[in-house]
Amino acid sequence: RKEVEQDPGPFNVPEGATVAFNCTYSNSASQSFFWYRQDCRKEPKLLMSVYSSGNEDGRFTAQLNRASQYISLLIRDSKLSDSATYLCVVLIVPYNTDKLIFGTGTRLQVFP
Amino acid sequence: DTGVSQDPRHKITKRGQNVTFRCDPISEHNRLYWYRQTLGQGPEFLTYFQNEAQLEKSRLLSDRFSAERPKGSFSTLEIQRTEQGDSAMYLCASTPNSGNAGNTIYFGEGSWLTVV
Numbered sequence: 001r002k003e004v005e006q007d008p009g010p011f012n013v014p015e016g017a018t019v020a021f022n023c024t025y026s027n028s029a030s031q032s033f034f035w036y037r038q039d040c041r042k043e044p045k046l047l048m049s050v051y052s053s054g055n056e057d058g059r060f061t062a063q064l065n066r067a068s069q070y071i072s073l074l075i076r077d078s079k080l081s082d083s084a085t086y087l088c089v090v091l092i093v094p095y096n097t098d099k100l101i102f103g104t105g106t107r108l109q110v111f112p
Numbered sequence: 113d114t115g116v117s118q119d120p121r122h123k124i125t126k127r128g129q130n131v132t133f134r135c136d137p138i139s140e141h142n143r144l145y146w147y148r149q150t151l152g153q154g155p156e157f158l159t160y161f162q163n164e165a166q167l168e169k170s171r172l173l174s175d176r177f178s179a180e181r182p183k184g185s186f187s188t189l190e191i192q193r194t195e196q197g198d199s200a201m202y203l204c205a206s207t208p209n210s211g212n213a214g215n216t217i218y219f220g221e222g223s224w225l226t227v228v
Contacts, residue, residue, distance in 0.1 A: 008152065034214045043203060043219035044155060049212075087154050091214045097168045098143065098213035102154030
């Protein structure tokens, strides 16, 4: 079983739609949680951190449920430019090594 | 440019050949990571350095793979006797010594390896 699991998609949605991605993680020692965005053939870039209280950044809302080991990302009013792969990422710290573990990514395609 | 730089960006090699990738992290960053990413997958952790010390290696890093960071600055990742399954993008990343790695990490643009 992968440490971070995501539905690979693709999610094909029209502009203006709301879309939600989910992610589960298996390591209960995971300390921090993130969503990264990766464009085709580019490096991953941080989209937002995820906190237990939930957090919002413009059209993006992230939620964390530690009890269920579940993370979500909601994108409202989708734009064409949101088309990308969204990677769920957890930070674990075994033996004082900060290690980021990535999910497989969920591909989003927004169409006009 | 003060970002993480990787060289070469693209490499095509014949099976059985050795290849070496170089990573120059952001200058004040003590921590350096190598990841591997294949098509349709997320980046997979390979190894981690704090300054010149290699503190962790993934089981993915077989004995054909070796990474070094001799002076705590640039790092190299060498793959010996390449196999077709080594074809992937090799990502280098760095973070400063303090702060949460997840929101202070910077990735290079990756080195694409194709083994034919």
